[in-house]
Amino acid sequence: MIPFYKLERYEGNEDLFELVLMSIVSSYVGEPMHVHAEGLRGTGKTTIMRAAKGILPQIERIKGCIYNCDPNNPHCPQHRDLPREELEKIGREMIPMPFLEISHSAKVGTVAGSIDLTKLTDADNPEARLLPGLIPQAHRGIIFIDEINRLADTSPEITDIMLDVMGNKPGHIQIEEAGLPVVDIPVSVSVWAASNPDEEPGALEEIRRQLSDRFDVVCFMGRPDSVDVLSQILKENSYSFKLQRAKQNANLEVDDLGNDKYRLDIIKWARMYEQTELPDFLRNYIARLYIKHNLESIRAIEAMQQGAVLHSIIRGRDKVLINDVTHMIPLVLKHRVDGDTLVKMINEVDVKGARDGILSFKSKKNTKKKEDDIDSNYFQTGKPLRDMKRGELVNTEKTLTPNEG
Numbered sequence: 001m002i003p004f005y006k007l008e009r010y011e012g013n014e015d016l017f018e019l020v021l022m023s024i025v026s027s028y029v030g031e032p033m034h035v036h037a038e039g040l041r042g043t044g045k046t047t048i049m050r051a052a053k054g055i056l057p058q059i060e061r062i063k064g065c066i067y068n069c070d071p072n073n074p075h076c077p078q079h080r081d082l083p084r085e086e087l088e089k090i091g092r093e094m095i096p097m098p099f100l101e102i103s104h105s106a107k108v109g110t111v112a113g114s115i116d117l118t119k120l121t122d123a124d125n126p127e128a129r130l131l132p133g134l135i136p137q138a139h140r141g142i143i144f145i146d147e148i149n150r151l152a153d154t155s156p157e158i159t160d161i162m163l164d165v166m167g168n169k170p171g172h173i174q175i176e177e178a179g180l181p182v183v184d185i186p187v188s189v190s191v192w193a194a195s196n197p198d199e200e201p202g203a204l205e206e207i208r209r210q211l212s213d214r215f216d217v218v219c220f221m222g223r224p225d226s227v228d229v230l231s232q233i234l235k236e237n238s239y240s241f242k243l244q245r246a247k248q249n250a251n252l253e254v255d256d257l258g259n260d261k262y263r264l265d266i267i268k269w270a271r272m273y274e275q276t277e278l279p280d281f282l283r284n285y286i287a288r289l290y291i292k293h294n295l296e297s298i299r300a301i302e303a304m305q306q307g308a309v310l311h312s313i314i315r316g317r318d319k320v321l322i323n324d325v326t327h328m329i330p331l332v333l334k335h336r337v338d339g340d341t342l343v344k345m346i347n348e349v350d351v352k353g354a355r356d357g358i359l360s361f362k363s364k365k366n367t368k369k370k371e372d373d374i375d376s377n378y379f380q381t382g383k384p385l386r387d388m389k390r391g392e393l394v395n396t397e398k399t400l401t402p403n404e405g
């Protein structure tokens with residue numbers, strides 16, 4: 001597998017690279033972000049998502065806990081009621097952030113949990129215990145589902161589990177086994193999915209609308225349309241190139257270094273994310289989009305807020321701009337509104353420019369608050385005093401007289 005940092009980037013797949021990073025940053029701080037990549041075969045959506053496993057940072061858990069209990073906030077049936085001293089005795093360990101895959105033919109027991117047979121058949125001390133499935137084991141990490149449309153079509157039970165897992169942030173999962181009490185535990189996992197809406201059984205939003213809406217963002221993968229990119233893809237898929245790469249893979253450490261840069265960035269971005277707020281005027285802007293375009297899903301505008309902040313951060317800014325919000329519009333709404341509404345919204349922000357777009361629908365509503373007006377005046381030319389750093393507020397002798405000295 002080609003390491004993440006070496007994958008070919010072009011206009012049609014750029015968004016997915018960003019969304020994958022944004023989702024990892026968000027998962028790292030404990031707020032899942034669910035990403036669905038749609039596109040034709042050969043657009044590389046699953047390649048990008050699977051390669052992202054190589055850039056995941058490490059997380060700390062209670063030593064040996066298969067549910068990945070956070071030592072500061074244990075949640076599993078085994079650890080949640082233990083006193084602090086007991087937990088300290090067990091100890092802690094670092095593990096790579098989990099990345100587990102559910103196939104479209106998976107069974108409920110594999111996904112949610114089942115009876116731990118090794119414990120049950122232990123000759124000295126037989127005991128009925130639960131073995132958590134893939135989802136509880138992916139707590140604080142990523143669950144990947146390829147061909148999610150097929151899963152939704154053929155497995156209503158697993159679809160219902162996904163609805164619970166993705167229902168809130170964090171979500172929850174129930175593990176049921178005959179003869180054992182039902183266990184309900186919180187799970188914080190980001191679900192990544194891929195599908196080809198042109199293949200059977202069709203687009204997810206048409207099969208299970210509710211499940212489709214659980215995805216914060218849908219990234220439609222464009223086809224590569226430049227000759228350069230296509231020749232590069234051809235080259236990478238050629239037999240001789242694959243042979244060469246097999247030899248290079250003996251040199252895995254070098255590959256790790258490229259991915260390590262991402263790992264460090266992700267940890268840095270996660271710290272920034274914890275401290276970055278969406279400015280009030282952008283929050284109002286999002287709220288107005290909701291009302292003006294009759295959006296149905298509150299999840300949609302929550303995702304717009306979450307996505308805008310994350311987008312600004314992976315671009316290296318700690319100030320969220322209007323462009324971060326407008327960038328999220330198609331990603332957040334593609335699967336939630338009809339095509340006409342989406343095109344109308346995008347044209348509005350594109351053609352007139354974001355600033356005009358906001359002002360034009362502000363002017364229609366005369367109930368606007370004065371405070372909003374002040375903020376919109378600062379839109380591109382300035383910013384509110386409260387958002388400024390000391391250095392920008394206090395002029396030094398040098399900034400006042402730049403030509404001297």
Ligand SMILES: [Zn+2]
Binds near residue numbers: 080
């Ligand atoms: Zn635990």
